[in-house]
Amino acid sequence: GHYIIIGQGSTVPSCVGELLSAISRGEADTKPIVVVFPDEAERKKVQLPEEIEVLVGDPTSEETLKRARVETASHVILALEDDSKAVFTTLMVKRLSKAKVLVEALREESVDLLKQAGADRVILSRSFAGRLLASSVFEPEAVDVVDDVTTSLGRYDISVILREDLWGKSYLEALRELRKSGYSLIGYYLNGPVLNPGLDEPIPHGAKLIVIKPSAS
Amino acid sequence: GHYIIIGQGSTVPSCVGELLSAISRGEADTKPIVVVFPDEAERKKVQLPEEIEVLVGDPTSEETLKRARVETASHVILALEDDSKAVFTTLMVKRLSKAKVLVEALREESVDLLKQAGADRVILSRSFAGRLLASSVFEPEAVDVVDDVTTSLGRYDISVILREDLWGKSYLEALRELRKSGYSLIGYYLNGPVLNPGLDEPIPHGAKLIVIKPSAS
Ligand SMILES: [Ca+2]
Numbered sequence A, B: 001g002h003y004i005i006i007g008q009g010s011t012v013p014s015c016v017g018e019l020l021s022a023i024s025r026g027e028a029d030t031k032p033i034v035v036v037f038p039d040e041a042e043r044k045k046v047q048l049p050e051e052i053e054v055l056v057g058d059p060t061s062e063e064t065l066k067r068a069r070v071e072t073a074s075h076v077i078l079a080l081e082d083d084s085k086a087v088f089t090t091l092m093v094k095r096l097s098k099a100k101v102l103v104e105a106l107r108e109e110s111v112d113l114l115k116q117a118g119a120d121r122v123i124l125s126r127s128f129a130g131r132l133l134a135s136s137v138f139e140p141e142a143v144d145v146v147d148d149v150t151t152s153l154g155r156y157d158i159s160v161i162l163r164e165d166l167w168g169k170s171y172l173e174a175l176r177e178l179r180k181s182g183y184s185l186i187g188y189y190l191n192g193p194v195l196n197p198g199l200d201e202p203i204p205h206g207a208k209l210i211v212i213k214p215s216a217s
């Protein structure tokens, strides 16, 4: 399998950078990355590392997807700056392959359609920006925290780890134990995030732990 | 003072919605909101609540800013989908007013220029999307957490609160105390976020507390 990223604009290099950094940390599987730009102009706007395979082609055309070997891809990421093209391409990828499809959408109204088309994840970049800009007005400190934990910049990252040895222990015990290795426990994940468990409640079997850790960079 | 939001696309209604909701919760100061669209076409794409004053005009023109009464605004938010216009408008707002300027930028290269122009906060919406899309590949659970805590959707919100009674108490005491009112302590803020303090370390005087709380919605 390989990763395919189709799109344009600054989402593309950010995504490639974060994937490469996760691969180098051993957190994401080592696989080739193929980037598809819609045209030469968009390709020229973006600087990518040498090892990335770059194609140019209409993202809504089956021929382009086949050139990117979509049938064997594990993940296809779409950042097309056009939600109707994103719906179309999602449907086509899902027809040609078993890849997970992760999509950047611009409008909230598109989320349901994209999910219906088979998208496994939809990120609403501009709604997110709107909310963060508003929060900057009334709670700038919270925006600083979000800025830091959601990017590889700054001092902290949010992460999800598997620690089977802590299953059944109380939340407080797990918190103390993790702090020794520099992790701050903020909750656990079992069919969804649980961020306010009781301190004496045991960590359920099967749960992953949600932690804040010192930044990788 | 009042809030001015200048721009287009889904950033605008998200920002307005989040501001109105913060005002209704008493977290943001109650002030009028003025939205400026660059043209009638962009205005028609966006649905806003009745109480919002809407203007149409070139965001890079002084005349438009004066119609929005920029001199007396407390905050000006820019979501222009064009970083060079954002730099230009930031400079003009800073010349005409003492308002804080909060900017959505599309390209990482623009951040330094925007700060140089006087922007108080820059949100890189598309880089954020790129990173979140990459994280969806290798740690989807962490993306679920970020999705939830950064939006009014879901079950949790991140927030920053002032609790002078907890200054000088140990981090663990503060954590126990806050849990009684449904808050999960994840760190404190003093000239920046501190998310991994020792459990026996006292909460410094002057610090605000960073918590996760049940969602307002
Ligand atoms: Ca970070």
Ligand SMILES: [Ca+2]
Pocket (backbone or CB within 6 Å): B147, B148, B149, B150, B151, B152, B153, B154, B155, B156, B157, B215
């Ligand atoms: Ca939430």
